[in-house]
Amino acid sequence: MKFTLSWLKEHLETEATLEQIVDTLTRIGLEVEGVENAAEKLAPFRIAKVLTAERHPQADKLQVLSVDAGEGPVQVVCGAPNARAGLVGVFGAPGAYVPGSDLTLKVAAIRGVESRGMMCSARELELGQDHDGIIELAADAPVGASYAEWAGLNDPVIDVAITPNRQDCMGVRGIARDLAAAGLGTLKPLGDVYRMGTVQPVDGSEPAPDVRTDDPEGCPAFYAQAVSGVTNGASPEWMRQKLNAIGQKPISVLVDITNFVSIDLGRPLHVYDRAKLKGALVARRAKNGEQVLALNGKTYTLDDTMTVIADDAEVHDIGGIMGGEHSGVSETTTDVLIECAYFTPEHIARTGQKLGLTSDARQRFERGVDPAFLDEGLAIATWLVTEHCGGRPSAVTRAGAPPTERKTLRYDPALALKLGGIEVAAEEQAAILKRLGFEVSPDWTVTVPTWRRDIDGPADLVEEVVRITGMDHVPSTPLPRADGVARPTATPEQLTERRVRRTAAARGLNEAVTWSFISEKEAAALGGGAWTLANPISEDMKVMRPSLLAGLLAAAQRNMDRGARSVRQFELGRRYLADAERPTVGFVLAGERSPRDWQSGKAQPFAAFDGKTEAVALLEAAGAPVENLQVMGDASSAYHPGQSATLRLGPKAVLAEFGALHPLLVKAFGLEGAVVAGEIFLDAIPAKRASGRMRPAHTPPALQPVTRDFAFLVPEALAAGDLVRAVRNADKALIASARLFDVFTGAGVLEGQKSLAIEVTLQPTDKTLADEDLAAVSAKIVAAATKLGATLRG
Numbered sequence: 001m002k003f004t005l006s007w008l009k010e011h012l013e014t015e016a017t018l019e020q021i022v023d024t025l026t027r028i029g030l031e032v033e034g035v036e037n038a039a040e041k042l043a044p045f046r047i048a049k050v051l052t053a054e055r056h057p058q059a060d061k062l063q064v065l066s067v068d069a070g071e072g073p074v075q076v077v078c079g080a081p082n083a084r085a086g087l088v089g090v091f092g093a094p095g096a097y098v099p100g101s102d103l104t105l106k107v108a109a110i111r112g113v114e115s116r117g118m119m120c121s122a123r124e125l126e127l128g129q130d131h132d133g134i135i136e137l138a139a140d141a142p143v144g145a146s147y148a149e150w151a152g153l154n155d156p157v158i159d160v161a162i163t164p165n166r167q168d169c170m171g172v173r174g175i176a177r178d179l180a181a182a183g184l185g186t187l188k189p190l191g192d193v194y195r196m197g198t199v200q201p202v203d204g205s206e207p208a209p210d211v212r213t214d215d216p217e218g219c220p221a222f223y224a225q226a227v228s229g230v231t232n233g234a235s236p237e238w239m240r241q242k243l244n245a246i247g248q249k250p251i252s253v254l255v256d257i258t259n260f261v262s263i264d265l266g267r268p269l270h271v272y273d274r275a276k277l278k279g280a281l282v283a284r285r286a287k288n289g290e291q292v293l294a295l296n297g298k299t300y301t302l303d304d305t306m307t308v309i310a311d312d313a314e315v316h317d318i319g320g321i322m323g324g325e326h327s328g329v330s331e332t333t334t335d336v337l338i339e340c341a342y343f344t345p346e347h348i349a350r351t352g353q354k355l356g357l358t359s360d361a362r363q364r365f366e367r368g369v370d371p372a373f374l375d376e377g378l379a380i381a382t383w384l385v386t387e388h389c390g391g392r393p394s395a396v397t398r399a400g401a402p403p404t405e406r407k408t409l410r411y412d413p414a415l416a417l418k419l420g421g422i423e424v425a426a427e428e429q430a431a432i433l434k435r436l437g438f439e440v441s442p443d444w445t446v447t448v449p450t451w452r453r454d455i456d457g458p459a460d461l462v463e464e465v466v467r468i469t470g471m472d473h474v475p476s477t478p479l480p481r482a483d484g485v486a487r488p489t490a491t492p493e494q495l496t497e498r499r500v501r502r503t504a505a506a507r508g509l510n511e512a513v514t515w516s517f518i519s520e521k522e523a524a525a526l527g528g529g530a531w532t533l534a535n536p537i538s539e540d541m542k543v544m545r546p547s548l549l550a551g552l553l554a555a556a557q558r559n560m561d562r563g564a565r566s567v568r569q570f571e572l573g574r575r576y577l578a579d580a581e582r583p584t585v586g587f588v589l590a591g592e593r594s595p596r597d598w599q600s601g602k603a604q605p606f607a608a609f610d611g612k613t614e615a616v617a618l619l620e621a622a623g624a625p626v627e628n629l630q631v632m633g634d635a636s637s638a639y640h641p642g643q644s645a646t647l648r649l650g651p652k653a654v655l656a657e658f659g660a661l662h663p664l665l666v667k668a669f670g671l672e673g674a675v676v677a678g679e680i681f682l683d684a685i686p687a688k689r690a691s692g693r694m695r696p697a698h699t700p701p702a703l704q705p706v707t708r709d710f711a712f713l714v715p716e717a718l719a720a721g722d723l724v725r726a727v728r729n730a731d732k733a734l735i736a737s738a739r740l741f742d743v744f745t746g747a748g749v750l751e752g753q754k755s756l757a758i759e760v761t762l763q764p765t766d767k768t769l770a771d772e773d774l775a776a777v778s779a780k781i782v783a784a785a786t787k788l789g790a791t792l793r794g
Helices: 005-011 018-027 172-181 237-245 253-265 345-355 360-367 374-389 415-420 426-435 458-469 492-506 520-525 549-561 608-621 663-668 720-728 771-786
Strands: 002-004 031-036 046-055 063-068 073-078 088-092 108-110 113-115 157-161 211-213 221-228 270-273 281-285 291-293 299-301 307-310 315-318 335-342 392-400 408-410 445-447 566-576 581-594 630-632 639-649 653-661 675-681 706-715 735-744 753-762
Touching: 002 005, 002 237, 005 018, 005 172, 018 031, 018 157, 018 172, 073 113, 172 253, 172 426, 211 221, 211 335, 211 392, 221 374, 237 253, 253 270, 253 360, 253 374, 281 335, 291 315, 335 374, 345 360, 374 392, 408 458, 415 458, 426 458, 492 566, 492 581, 492 608, 520 549, 520 663, 549 566, 549 581, 549 663, 549 675, 581 608, 608 639, 608 653, 608 675, 630 720, 653 663, 706 720, 706 771, 720 735, 720 753, 720 771, 753 771
Parallel strands: 211 281
Antiparallel strands: 002 157, 031 157, 046 063, 046 088, 063 073, 108 113, 221 335, 221 392, 270 335, 281 307, 291 299, 307 315, 408 445, 566 581, 581 675, 630 639, 639 653, 653 675, 706 753, 735 753
């Protein structure tokens, strides 16, 4: 929601500075996202007069101008068709930054002729979309003066983030009301703001328009007034300035009035060209398959759950969301019908979601506009039309009835301290609520204003009191602490997640936090999701993620697009499967494993075994018995066949999967080259049973370990991990560890076989190992290997 400081002060009588207003808005829950002042970025631009204009000697469409910006004539090459001697416009000297073109001016030769600056168009200064010619100012504009100051552009634009529950602040007046309640000024009467005395229906002598509502559920009330004999031209300068300042393109006075009232008062309206209507205008349910060409140039197919505004011939409007092109006003419009209707918020939200259509009107109607403001909104719109377009108003047609019944609540002032933690005098609480538009009786029966649809109970009234008083006035009160030593509160699952998170960070992985919702396209690339949201935030957040890889790959792609050469990311979160949500750790390794060096001259990419290294390390941190893990090569379809595997405890207990991702998946997420990833399934790791006994103190072995190497000839298809595990289990009492240190094929090794060399560490406990002890354990190792088809290499 954007508005200018002067626009706000038309509703709020205040001496507060911009800084005070911005601070107060954030303090009362209307977060200010930014403040911009066009005068600051346009400070270098001056009013200048074109003294002479001659044709460029090398280009027919260019002119060489002599321009005076208050410091004597300078030469400028210009291609604008309206450039001519005597024109007064806006000049930028060398060194000035042109915001609309994103360039800094400098002295340059254009087709062989030196140019020392630029005469600017409206689009180049971000003052509108006009780029057909340079800006033309009044002939008496002061040459050499600052253009921004002369044009009254020194008016900061405030951008406020409006939460969905604050529908009343979707207009400038609602924001002014909140600031007045916070003590920053006085809210002006609405009639004074519009200079029309008391806001009441505009009297009309012509017959009332023929409108009705046949859909009381979707459109309970449809008010309308016609105006005949209007002239539709450009909006008055004050209105164009306001709309331009907040990024709204002025179109024509009739259209601009509806946009202005929507932003100023949070009251969307629509204007129809009566010459294009056939018969009565009615709010009704659409018929399945009906179509409408909307003002955004797109055609939408409707169904019978949607409310439309139609005449006897066709649909003209998607009710409460967007008007149609067929009945829109133009420069030739002379007779108009002004619609001011109330649409049910839930109905608007469902229609907008189905059509994937957003608009300023939808934003306001789906939050809930003031149902009691139809007469006033229509009166103000009609008054503005007759003031700026002329014409003769008709009588008002009021079809249906808006839901104006007001809620009443019983309130106890003590709740402010009990629920809000702040002590506010009862009289002050009543004053705050009254300034916000609530009615408070002596027995504390509070009547809620019609524009506050979000107020449901006493707790909401406490929230109003606390936010207007100021959250910074809530004292910090420590929670009571029990006597004695504090007991641990983290669950075993939380402790496991902490260890995994610290281990991943220590290994150089950067933690990412991504959405649990992904698009249908992303879910399909990962095999499909089990859960689809009925009411998603957007189409890109429609499916509950079946894997953490979707968010991590999207994050990796964003980082790589911004120049990152190596991405090492992990995330600890939940996967959402058909049977349950599963705690999981995911990681992605993309780009360069190591940068190019003087030896190879090129960077080294990540390989599948880098994924295994990370997976094993994270499993060990999670408490998994990594020495018993089995590697089986059947990871999910997200991974590259032959370059991926799973880590298991037995054939069914899958603890993790890792490897190079499938090239199609990598391409689907906009990445290039090999990408390695993995997921650790924390809920599959067997929990350690609590024995109730303390762990014995670590005692270093008194005897030296002994290392022996074994080389075995094995079938080429035998997994090295299976052989290592068999060797390690040959004598669990004496063998401390076993690890593979060499794989060899070639001379001396038969085809279809390979040589695996294993280092075995023996740790004696009670006596030094004699030759016969070493021979005995060696025999056990060879026997265990023989069972797998291995033979000791000679």
